[in-house]
Amino acid sequence: MKIDRSERIDERHSAVRTYVPDARFSATSYEAIRALFKEVWGYRSHVANMFSSDFRSSYRGTMFGIFWNFALPLVPLTVYIFLVNLRVFPRHDGLAPAIFIGFNVTIWSLMTGMITRPIQVLKSRNKESMKTSLPISVSIAASFGQLCFDTLVRLGLLVLMMIYFAQWPHLNIFGFAGALLVGMVFSLSLGLILAVFNVIIPDTSRVVTILLQYGIFMSGVIFPLTSLGGLVVLEKINPFAAVIKSSRDFLFTGRHSDSIVLLIWGGIAFILFMIAMRFFYVMERRIRGID
Amino acid sequence: MTEPFDSELPLMQVKSLGKLYARKTSDTRRRMSRMARNAFWNIGKPGTAQISGSEFWAVQDVSFDLKRGEAIGIIGLNGSGKTTLLRILAGQLLPDQGEVMIRGTSAAMIDLQAGFQPKASGRENIYLRAAALGFRRSETAARVQEIIDFSELEHAIDAPLASYSSGMKMRLAFSVMAMVAPEVLIIDEVLAVGDFRFRQKSLAKVREMRAKSAFVFVSHSMGDVGRFCDRVMVMHKGKVVFSGEPDAAIAYFQTLEQNTTVAPEKSKSLIPAPVSRPDMISDFEFEWLDAAGSEPAAFMEGDAFGLRVSFVLKYTPRNLIVGVPIYDADGNVLAGLATDADGRKLEAEAGQRVVLEMKASDVVLVPGQYRAAIGITDGTEFMFMAELSDFLVRHVGRKSWGVVSIPFKWSYSVDGVAKNKPLQRTVNSLFSKRADH
Known part of the structure; x- marks a missing residue:
């Protein structure tokens, strides 16, 4: 019996494994997505344990303990709410400023977190991963656990603010979930690609940091882009702005005036996702151990 | 182009394996950039690796098969490519040439720290390691007590791993590996860690696993390699320079070791920095001496050896001491x-030339390369400190293990005095003594 070489897509627990220089190169995007999800699922105990270990270590030794894990995610949000209430930034008509900012910062943090966390994980755990058989995708998945927790904490505060301001949503669940999905898929794809490039060109993470610092003001997070005059076009060409506006509209008004823009970004996110997952899958073993 | 693998039996098949490394990071990044471009646009494949810039083959053209029940040893000098080869076999690194095929489950003990979560407890780390080896939580739970018992870490099992010594980590890592019994086990030197008794226990467990598993075993202990392995490969500069019976491979390795200078950066780091104070000591000279009183190219194991030093004192020390530390x-x-x-x-007084000669009756060091330094002090104050030239000890035909070569001879009889006159101590007395401790 001969072994079919098409089986070379590495699956840790398969009966026959082959390590060759061109391993994974022949994988299609669908195979890569399937393999990555299977990989993360196979190591779900590790994901859970790494998340809980990171979660506990972030407050270990402090006087207020777990309180910090709830307080710190709210800091950026409360700072921006404070500044808007001081009228440092223009206000948005229709929604209470605290809710406007609270929602936008939550979605912004979620999207940027999905870009920056893969970069950070690959940078900090790449050397260690060379010494183990633990896939880097597992470490990235574990880091998303913390991101999910931070997002839930922010959403919790948002709900409290909505009750306080009696600002009830008119939720379009499909529209809201769709917009959020587009944002998350787009960000994850970009994050995975940039994480690999950051190992090869270490300047990447610095450029990303600078762009995101400016990006928050160009994405309608703190104030509406309509207040920027000619730059209102960013609502269409900036995916962050498009996703934040769409998801906000779907949550608070139940409809969205510019669904075509969201659909276009949805298409781009899908294509990017297909490219990114295969790219990451092929490169993951190659970049291991590079400082 | 390599030929297709048979599916017949070997648990591990390695063919023409190669791995490129670069001395300069820029060359590594250049290669990765090329690969990333191809991967991103889905064009081309890595193809045959070509050396460019500062790149070199860390592992080159390694081939072997490993069947169930077999153990293959890999020995070589530091930097010969052993660990890189193991990392490729363990799937931690991809090769740049050739291929590895593994049938069945495999596990590697290459780096004790790797894969452990230092902040998690020993118990949690058992679950993590077992999960990495493909075991469900419920499956691990069924064996966790057995693992703890084997590791002998009952009292420390719920403490954070960061508080463990390296020996304790090794015990934990080995216990998990032993209990999950992978079909291919890759072990790098780690059994050298820990106390003698646990090491023996581990080796006994490994022997027990041999019927079902295959082993790739790297060690600097020639005794362990010789006793445990069926075949041994000697690696040098990334290539397999010898492969065969353990005794022959060990002899080949010892010859190789004798003819190779010690990597200076490793041993030099532990030798004190040089001290030279011309106002105290000048005109320092030295020579190694063999039994005949002349400087040899190498000392022979078991022969007499000596050292002659000479220097001029520039001042009168109150407590002149000359010392020669020997390093492996x-x-x-x-x-x-x-x-x-x-x-x-x-x-001795200022202005006098001091000539000292040290004679040792036997070279009790095992064959290999050694370094030495000389320190001349006035009490505790250093007047002079320098590294002397390396010296070589060649073997004289008999096998050596460990660090020292004690002159010995065994005699035996099959119907001797022991039969009529019981010896002083029995095995039972040894075990009862251990239990008392």
């Missing part, structure tokens, strides 16, 4: 040969 290839101090070892005091 890893920079560990093996012996200190000092003039005040027997309480003797050297008397």
Whole structure:
């Protein structure tokens, strides 16, 4: 019996494994997505344990303990709410400023977190991963656990603010979930690609940091882009702005005036996702151990 | 182009394996950039690796098969590519040439720290390691007590791993591996960690696993390699330079070791920095001496050896001491040969040339390369400190293990005095003594 070489897509627990220089190169995007999800699922105990270990270590030794894990995610949000209430930034008509900012910062943090966390994980755990058989995708998945927790904490505060301001949503669940999905898929794809490039060109993470610092003001997070005059076009060409506006509209008004823009970004996110997952899958073993 | 694998039996098949490394990071990044471009646009494949810039083959053209029940040893000098080869076999690194095929489950013990979560407890780490080896939580839970018992870490199992010594980590890692019993086990030197008793217990467990598993075993202990492996490969500069019976491979390795200079950066780091004070000592000279009183190219194991030093004192020391520390290839101090070892005091005055000769009756070091230094002090104050030239000890035909080569001879009889006259101590007395401790 001969072994079919098409089986070379590495699956840790398969009966026959082959390590060759061109391993994974022949994988299609669908195979890569399937393999990555299977990989993360196979190591779900590790994901859970790494998340809980990171979660506990972030407050270990402090006087207020777990309180910090709830307080710190709210800091950026409360700072921006404070500044808007001081009228440092223009206000948005229709929604209470605290809710406007609270929602936008939550979605912004979620999207940027999905870009920056893969970069950070690959940078900090790449050397260690060379010494183990633990896939880097597992470490990235574990880091998303913390991101999910931070997002839930922010959403919790948002709900409290909505009750306080009696600002009830008119939720379009499909529209809201769709917009959020587009944002998350787009960000994850970009994050995975940039994480690999950051190992090869270490300047990447610095450029990303600078762009995101400016990006928050160009994405309608703190104030509406309509207040920027000619730059209102960013609502269409900036995916962050498009996703934040769409998801906000779907949550608070139940409809969205510019669904075509969201659909276009949805298409781009899908294509990017297909490219990114295969790219990451092929490169993951190659970049291991590079400082 | 390599030929297709048979599916017949070997648990591991390695064919023409190669791995490229670069001395300069820029060359590594250049290669990765090329690969990333191809991967991103889905064009081309890595193809045959070509060396460019500072790249070199860390592992080149390694081939072997490993069947169930077999153990293959890999020995070689530091930097010969052993660990890189193991990492490829363990799937931690991809090769740049050739291929590895593994049938069944495999596990690697290459780096004790790797894969452990230092902040998690020993117990949690058992679950993590087992999960990495493909075991469900419920499956691990069924064996966790057995693992804890084997590791003998009952009292420390719920403490954070960061508080463990390296020996304790090794015990934990080995216990998980032993209980999950992978079909291919890759072990790098780690069994050298830990106390003697646990090491013996581990080796016994490994022997027990041999019927079902295959082993790739890297060790600097020639005794372990010789006893445990069926075949041994000697690696040198990334290539397999010898492959065969353990005894022949070990002899080949020892010859290789004798003819290779010690990697200076490792051993030098433990040798004290040089001290030179021309106002105190000048005109320092030295030579190694063999049994005939002349400087040899190498000492022979078991022969007499000596050292002659000469220097001019520029001032009168109150307590002149000359010492010669001897280091092994890893920079560990093996012996200190000092003039005040027997309480003797050297008397000398400023302007005098001091000539000292040290004679040792036997070279009790095992064959290999050694380093030595000389320190001349006035009490505790250093007047002069320098590294002497390396020296080589060649073997004289008999096997050696460990660090020292004690002159010995075994005699035996099959119907001797022991039959009629019981010896002083019994096995039982040894075990009862251990239990008392």
